[in-house]
Amino acid sequence: MKAGSTASAFVAVLRRDLVVFWRHRSDALNPLVFALIVVTMFPLSLGPESQRLAPIAGGVTFVTVVLASLLSLDALFRSDAEDGSLDLLVTSGQPLALIAAARLLAHWLGTGLPLTLAGPLFATLLGLPYAAAATLAGALALGTPLLSLIGGACAALTVGLRRSGILLALLVLPLTLPVLIFGAGAVEAAASGATVQVPLLFLAAGLALALPLAPLACAAAIRLNVS
Amino acid sequence: MNALTLWFHKLGSPPYFYRFAGRLLPWLYGASIALAAPALWLGLFRAPADYLQGESVRILYIHVPCAWMSLFAYLAMAGAGFVALVWRIKLAELIAMAAAPVGAAFTFVTLVTGSLWGRPTWGTYWVWDARLTSELVLLFLYFGVIGLYRAFDDPRRGARAACLLALIGVVNLPVVHYSVVWWNTLHQAQSVSLMSGSSIHPSMLVPLLLMALATHVWFFASVFARARIATLEQEAGKEWVRELARAGSTA
Numbered sequence: 001m002k003a004g005s006t007a008s009a010f011v012a013v014l015r016r017d018l019v020v021f022w023r024h025r026s027d028a029l030n031p032l033v034f035a036l037i038v039v040t041m042f043p044l045s046l047g048p049e050s051q052r053l054a055p056i057a058g059g060v061t062f063v064t065v066v067l068a069s070l071l072s073l074d075a076l077f078r079s080d081a082e083d084g085s086l087d088l089l090v091t092s093g094q095p096l097a098l099i100a101a102a103r104l105l106a107h108w109l110g111t112g113l114p115l116t117l118a119g120p121l122f123a124t125l126l127g128l129p130y131a132a133a134a135t136l137a138g139a140l141a142l143g144t145p146l147l148s149l150i151g152g153a154c155a156a157l158t159v160g161l162r163r164s165g166i167l168l169a170l171l172v173l174p175l176t177l178p179v180l181i182f183g184a185g186a187v188e189a190a191a192s193g194a195t196v197q198v199p200l201l202f203l204a205a206g207l208a209l210a211l212p213l214a215p216l217a218c219a220a221a222i223r224l225n226v227s
Numbered sequence: 228m229n230a231l232t233l234w235f236h237k238l239g240s241p242p243y244f245y246r247f248a249g250r251l252l253p254w255l256y257g258a259s260i261a262l263a264a265p266a267l268w269l270g271l272f273r274a275p276a277d278y279l280q281g282e283s284v285r286i287l288y289i290h291v292p293c294a295w296m297s298l299f300a301y302l303a304m305a306g307a308g309f310v311a312l313v314w315r316i317k318l319a320e321l322i323a324m325a326a327a328p329v330g331a332a333f334t335f336v337t338l339v340t341g342s343l344w345g346r347p348t349w350g351t352y353w354v355w356d357a358r359l360t361s362e363l364v365l366l367f368l369y370f371g372v373i374g375l376y377r378a379f380d381d382p383r384r385g386a387r388a389a390c391l392l393a394l395i396g397v398v399n400l401p402v403v404h405y406s407v408v409w410w411n412t413l414h415q416a417q418s419v420s421l422m423s424g425s426s427i428h429p430s431m432l433v434p435l436l437l438m439a440l441a442t443h444v445w446f447f448a449s450v451f452a453r454a455r456i457a458t459l460e461q462e463a464g465k466e467w468v469r470e471l472a473r474a475g476s477t478a
Contacts, residue, residue, distance in 0.1 A: 153395060157375060157388045167374050171392060174367035175399050178406035185410060202409075206402065217395055220312075224387045 009094040010102045017106030031068040031111050032118050038064045039122045050127040057126035058136055058187030064122065065115045065140060066176055069147040072111050073172065074164050076103065076155040077222065086159070090226050096219035104152045104215065112144030128191070135190035135200075139183040142203040146179045149207075149214035156218045160225035178206060239318050241458045242467040248451040255448035259441050266437035274431050283347045290340040292439040293333045296446055297365055300330025303446075304372070305397040308390030318454070320386035321461065323393060324376050325453035329446055331369035337362055357411035361404045368396045382461065 002008065021028060042060050046052055080086040089099050119140045120133040128136065154171040158164035186199035237243045270288030304326040311319035341359060342352040353359065372389045379385030462468050 154392070157392055158378070160384055160388065161378050164378075167378050170367075170374055171371045174364050174371060174403070175395070177364060178399075178402050181406045181410040202406070213398065217391065221388065221391055224384065224391060 006094055006098060009092065010098050013089075013099050013102040014106055017103060018109065021106065021110045028110055028114070031071050032114055034071060035064045035068040035115060035118065035122060038067060039125060042126065054127035054129070055191070057123045057128035058132060058191060059184040060126060061119050061123040061128070061136065062139070062143070062180055062184045062187070065119050065144065066147060066173070066180055068115055069111055069144065069151060070169050070172060072107065073151040073155045074158075074168055076107055076152055077159040078155075078164075081159045081226065086222065087226050090222060096222060097215040100152065100156070100218035100222065101215040104148050104218070107152065108145050108148040112148050116140040116144050123187075128187070132187050132190040135196050136183075136187045138196075138200060139186040139203060142200065142207055143179045143183040146203070146207050146210055147176055149210040150175050150179075153214045153217040153221060156221035156225070159222065179203065182206070239316050241318065241462050241465075244318055245455055245458050245467075245471075248455045252448060252452055252455075255444055255451065259444040259448055262437050262441035262444060266434045266441055269430075270434035270438065274434055275428075281347070283344055286340050286344040288434050288438055290337060290344060291435060292442045293337040293340065294362065295439055296442045297330060297334040297337050297362065299443070300326050300333055300446060301365065301368070301393070301397065301400065303450075304330060305393045308393040311390045312387065312394070317383070317461070318458070320383065320390060321454045321457045322450060323390050324386050325450045325457060326446075327369055327372045327376065327389070327393075329449045329453070331366060331373065333442070333446070334362060334366045334369060338366065355411075357408045360411070361407040364403050364407065365400070368400070372396070 039060065042056070043053060046056075077086060080089070090096060092099075116137065120128075120137045123136050124130065124133050151172045154168060154175070155164070157171065158168050161167070182199040182202045186196045186203070189199060190196045238247065266288065271285050274285065274288070276282045276284060304323050307319045307323035307326060310316055311323055338359070341362070345354065346352050372393050375392050376382075376385045376389035379388065459468060459471075
């Protein structure tokens with residue numbers, strides 16, 4: 001890989017983000033702990049009977065994952081915008097969409113992947129059958145990258161603000177509803193013995209659509225905000 | 228350059244747009260009221276009451292045109308946003324941002340009239356029907372655009388970010404709609420259908436179409452009125468606005 005090439009820029013951004021993530025690895029636990037706390041709230045508010053919790057376990061877990069993936073979005077571009085490194089990335093001459101894609105990939109590895117691994121465990125805590133938990137793992141594997149992509153585009157839109165606060169959630173959540181519908185739909189289909197292929201394929205189609213489009217939207221939003 | 232493109236370029240200039248919209252506005256408001264009045268009279272008094280839904284069916288003469296407008300306004304906003312981002316026309320930013328609250332208002336009216344209609348018809352103010360849910364999500368999308376626009380200190384930067392969000396939303400809108408339809412068919416064996424198979428009688432169609440025209444004209448009137456004021460705010464301090472203010476204070 002030649003120094004200064006586009007591929008090396010991609011790898012450099014990815015490596016730097018992963019190193020930063022690793023240095024602050026205790027922060028990375030926060031979304032997981034948050035998700036676990038939210039999951040704990042459901043038995044406490046609805047009652048501990050498994051016949052009441054088991055039917056909603058998949059949906060509750062998916063909502064929890066969507067909320068937990070919101071937490072780290074604000075930090076995605078903000079610190080870079082504040083210390084000026086975002087301007088350097090914009091003026092580096094490398095395709096900004098690809099750099100944004102590297103950042104989003106690192107975000108998914110740091111937030112989406114742990115949630116994908118922990119989600120089925122949380123759902124079984126609520127009494128989701130093991131067979132449906134496997135489907136949940138598949139739905140999360142397809143859904144969490146989508147959450148990172150959509151969330152990343154919205155985070156880039158708010159990077160020019162001093163604080164995005166609750167506004168970012170207001171922007172991201174309506175756009176992530178299809179992910180929630182198909183993800184939770186797949187789990188419900190699995191729990192009721194129906195075919196899980198259709199919602200999972202829809203999720204995969206959404207991922208195929210968002211994978212090229214979201215980094216482009218991200219790049220356009222960053223350009224609007226730093227220029 | 229032919230006359231039409233010349234006029235189009237002129238329209239992009241704020242003082243020209245301000246005067247042009249000012250002359251157009253009374254006509255637009257007038258036409259809208261002239262269309263809405265007979266539509267309301269026909270719909271509320273002349274059209275037959277439905278043999279199943281009774282008199283409450285008359286709400287639909289307001290509900291249905293507003294529902295059409297809630298989508299139309301979003302497309303208009305996204306279209307203006309596209310023009311604003313691609314050709315960097317300031318006026319298009321203002322038009323897009325003026326369309327957002329108007330569209331949100333139409334969406335809100337749709338939801339309120341729909342739930343008022345649902346109470347006697349379905350026996351409840353709200354059901355998680357596909358259409359209702361996707362209309363609610365549309366309202367959230369409007370709130371997102373308005374919220375993002377208002378959050379920026381620099382209104383131009385806010386407008387451009389909100390235009391981009393409107394474009395992202397327009398890609399997402401069909402996905403949201405069809406996923407909600409799919410979700411609904413998964414959960415409900417049969418959804419409540421509004422007019423099952425029956426073709427609409429002219430006595431109902433005429434007020435509906437008149438009202439649809441009236442709401443379209445009202446939308447443009449409202450957007451132009453808002454964009455006109457936004458133009459003044461944005462151009463405050465420019466010479467033509469000062470002259471306008473001086474003329475206003477002496478008159």
